[in-house]
């Protein structure tokens with residue numbers, strides 16, 4: 001089903017206390033109901049960002065959503081003293097009221113200036129958030145977007161393959177694989193067999209690893225060195 005701005009978006013708490021957004025029309029959450037922050041830390045920070053040893057690296061995210069992954073990456077970049085260039089694509093950005101409401105639910109971090117900066121900065125241009133983190137938020141559809149640049153880490157965080165099968169295809173993974181540097185990693189919460197086969201068909205080397213809380217497995221896909 002096409003994603004539309006008209007779809008209702010409701011904020012819900014997940015099991016670790018951190019918030020997510022639920023779209024009743026799709027019966028789909030933006031994050032795991034077992035813990036939004038726990039999922040993001042496990043899938044994207046620990047098994048994406050931290051798998052690449054470079055001090056300077058580039059990340060491409062599919063699905064900016066609430067900006068949770070971007071914000072946690074910004075925090076991790078500063079902590080690990082890594083310079084991160086973060087490009088992210090989103091078909092249906094939250095409006096200011098929505099992300100401000102979401103921010104209120106982030107326990108212990110409400111009013112975090114970095115979260116506000118990441119969400120409040122303009123779309124379509126590169127913005128310096130801190131000495132460790134630059135971001136460009138692109139409002140477009142990954143299916144028709146011509147990806148520019150090359151990347152060390154891909155956060156593949158669209159809605160699930162059962163909801164959006166048209167996004168988890170060999171064609172889209174091939175387009176992404178073409179902009180991955182040798183040794184780059186694509187990380188995703190999905191462990192579905194068809195997703196694994198489509199990633200392999202796009203020339204990536206796929207591994208199944210333990211998933212975040214509530215999920216037995218997830219996938220990593222590496223760009224071979226040759």
Ligand SMILES: C[S@@+](CC[C@H](N)C(=O)[O-])C[C@H]1O[C@@H](n2cnc3c(N)ncnc32)[C@H](O)[C@@H]1O
Pocket residue numbers: 003029030031062063064065066067068069070089090091092093140141142143157158159164167
């Ligand atoms: C699982 S949520 C992402 C959560 C997000 N990474 C976060 O940290 O909050 C999926 C996101 O992908 C976006 N999306 C869905 N289809 C898309 C497409 N074709 N192109 C770009 N973004 C898309 C949705 O609007 C939604 O915000």
